[in-house]
Amino acid sequence: MTTVAVTVGASATDNVVLDAAHTTCFIPSKLLPDCNKVVRGYDWSNGNNVPAILDSYISTGFQATNFGLAVDVINQMIQAREERVFNELDNTTVQACTIFLGYTSNMISSGLRETIRFLVQHNLVDCLVTTAGGVEEDFIKCLGQSLVGDFELNGKYLRQNGINRIGNLLVPNDNYCKFEDWVNPILDEMLEEQNKNGIVE
Numbered sequence: 001m002t003t004v005a006v007t008v009g010a011s012a013t014d015n016v017v018l019d020a021a022h023t024t025c026f027i028p029s030k031l032l033p034d035c036n037k038v039v040r041g042y043d044w045s046n047g048n049n050v051p052a053i054l055d056s057y058i059s060t061g062f063q064a065t066n067f068g069l070a071v072d073v074i075n076q077m078i079q080a081r082e083e084r085v086f087n088e089l090d091n092t093t094v095q096a097c098t099i100f101l102g103y104t105s106n107m108i109s110s111g112l113r114e115t116i117r118f119l120v121q122h123n124l125v126d127c128l129v130t131t132a133g134g135v136e137e138d139f140i141k142c143l144g145q146s147l148v149g150d151f152e153l154n155g156k157y158l159r160q161n162g163i164n165r166i167g168n169l170l171v172p173n174d175n176y177c178k179f180e181d182w183v184n185p186i187l188d189e190m191l192e193e194q195n196k197n198g199i200v201e
Contacts, residue, residue, distance in 0.1 A: 054068070100127045101116070106167065108134050108137040140175050162174070
């Protein structure tokens, strides 16, 4: 069925424009085969059911959907990790999935360090991949505390007060000094041992 918009007293050209606008605005809706999930959030009257809350993210929309997709992938990884497959090299069975966790130094500087520690402590990952900074920041966290600041803090003001910025995280210069005081003697001892054994010429 075609609908034509006609305005009394308008010119033929105006009616053509109006008809085109009407046709464009009132295109009949069609279902998209790949986009048929209904938007629905978690019903909090059901209490704090954590698994159900996580399941609801995928149908919540916006970034919650991406979070929900990530939850699905992680669950698939965990399930695959529990399965066993035959290893032809030594005729044994091994876990079907090896989980690698990669992270950068700023993630260790943040509160995500505790999450990564939990994953390792409970054998939820098999291998860590990080930068030298990721290792360094982990040691520094053992020696001193970082603070929550603000993205808008003045850089000159921070520098004058011996504070380093990582986004909205603040790291006192003293923390880096403590790290150097701890690691430099170890490096000096390693160099001395290498020189003594002729490893370094």
